[in-house]
Amino acid sequence: QVQLVQSGGEVKEPGASVRVSCKASGYTFTNYGFSWVRQAPGQGLQWMGWISPSNGNTNYAQNFQGRFTMTTDTSTSTAYMELRSLRSDDTAIYFCARLNGNTWWDNFDSWGQGTLVTVSS
Amino acid sequence: DIVVTQSPEFLVVSLGERATINCKSSQSVLYNSDNKNYLAWFQQKPGQPPKLLIYWASTRESGVPDRFSGSGSGTDFTLTISSLQAEDVAVYYCQQYYSTPLTFGGGTKVEI
Numbered sequence: 001q002v003q004l005v006q007s008g009g010e011v012k013e014p015g016a017s018v019r020v021s022c023k024a025s026g027y028t029f030t031n032y033g034f035s036w037v038r039q040a041p042g043q044g045l046q047w048m049g050w051i052s053p054s055n056g057n058t059n060y061a062q063n064f065q066g067r068f069t070m071t072t073d074t075s076t077s078t079a080y081m082e083l084r085s086l087r088s089d090d091t092a093i094y095f096c097a098r099l100n101g102n103t104w105w106d107n108f109d110s111w112g113q114g115t116l117v118t119v120s121s
Numbered sequence: 122d123i124v125v126t127q128s129p130e131f132l133v134v135s136l137g138e139r140a141t142i143n144c145k146s147s148q149s150v151l152y153n154s155d156n157k158n159y160l161a162w163f164q165q166k167p168g169q170p171p172k173l174l175i176y177w178a179s180t181r182e183s184g185v186p187d188r189f190s191g192s193g194s195g196t197d198f199t200l201t202i203s204s205l206q207a208e209d210v211a212v213y214y215c216q217q218y219y220s221t222p223l224t225f226g227g228g229t230k231v232e233i
Contacts, residue, residue, distance in 0.1 A: 035223070045171065045214055047223040061222040095170050105218050107161045109182070111170035 002026045004096055004112035011118045017084040020115045022096030029077040030054040033099040035108065036070060036081045038092040050104040051079065059104050086119045093117075123147050123217050127226035134231065140202040142229045144215035149195045152219065159219035162191055162200045165228075166211045174213075175200065207233065 007021040022034065036048040049060040053072040060068060067084040079096055093114040099106040124147040134140045150159045158178035163171035173182045175191035178198055188203045202209055210233060215226040 044228050045216070045225040047221075047225070050221075050223075059221050063222075097170075100176070104221060104223070105159060107159075107173065107176040107218055108163075108171075108216075109173050109176075111172070114170055 002098065002110045004098060004110055006094075006096060006112040006115045009116040009118070011120065012086050013121050014087055014119055016086050016119075017082060018086060018117050019080060019082045020094050020096075020117070022079040022081075022112050024077045024079065024098070029072075030074055031102060033102050033104065033106065034070070034072070034079045035097045035099060035104070037095045037097055037108075039095070039114075040089070040092045043092075048081070050099070052102050053079070054102055083117075086117075088119050091117065091119045122222055123150070123220055123224050125215055125217055125224050125226040127213075127215060127229050129229060130227065132229055132231045134202075134205045134233065136207065136233055137204050140205050140209070140231055142200040142213050142215075142231075144193075144198040144200070144226050146196045146198075146217050146219075150217045150219035151195050158194055158198070159217055160191075160193075160198055161216050161218065162189075163214045163216065164209075164211045165214065171214060202231075205231070205233065 003025045005023045030053045033052045035050045051058045051070040069082045071080045095114045096112040097108040098110040100109040126145045128143045160178045162175040165171045179191045190201050212228045
């Protein structure tokens with residue numbers, strides 16, 4: 001069965017960077033795209049971007065362009081996100097989500113458990 | 122950007138009664154070439170990630186109970202829970218995947 005297991009929670013100071021991983025299993029990694037979605041405490045869901053593990057193509061939300069990078073490692077079936085220049089309003093749970101295909105216009109069908117990133121001095 | 126608006130924000134329903142959640146997009150999410158509505162519904166319980174319920178506006182995900190159904194086309198959509206069960210207490214989100222940035226509605230909290 002499809003499993004997405006994310007790395008553990010992080011506490012970072014303002015201005016720092018954070019990297020979160022999402023290890024996939026139970027399917028052929030390169031056949032499905034990933035998105036990263038975040039959820040601030042008590043708030044709704046915000047899409048950050050999409051990446052295709054098969055060719056590395058990406059599509060970033062304008063809000064995050066310039067300080068957000070998504071990558072994948074096909075040798076370990078792992079997706080990564082890095083967010084730089086962290087601010088207090090980046091405090092959120094970050095989810096990886098698999099798409100039901102290799103394009104950004106496929107629906108999300110599986111989610112990681114989420115990683116809490118806390119930005120505080 | 123496509124703005125997705127859900128209503129109501131909170132919904133209190135008795136056990137066994139029908140729950141109806143509305144979702145409206147600021148522009149059509151119906152793609153004419155395949156006649157599909159690029160809209161999905163998710164359920165999120167506290168401390169859990171969202172769970173896919175419905176995609177293409179009306180296709181139920183495998184394993185989702187048939188009391189959940191989706192309807193609508195173009196800009197107006199509905200998620201219906203035909204007979205609310207205790208385990209359905211959650212926040213429900215709709216999401217469009219017609220264009221980037223992909224966007225979610227603000228959520229509807231369903232309580233008993």
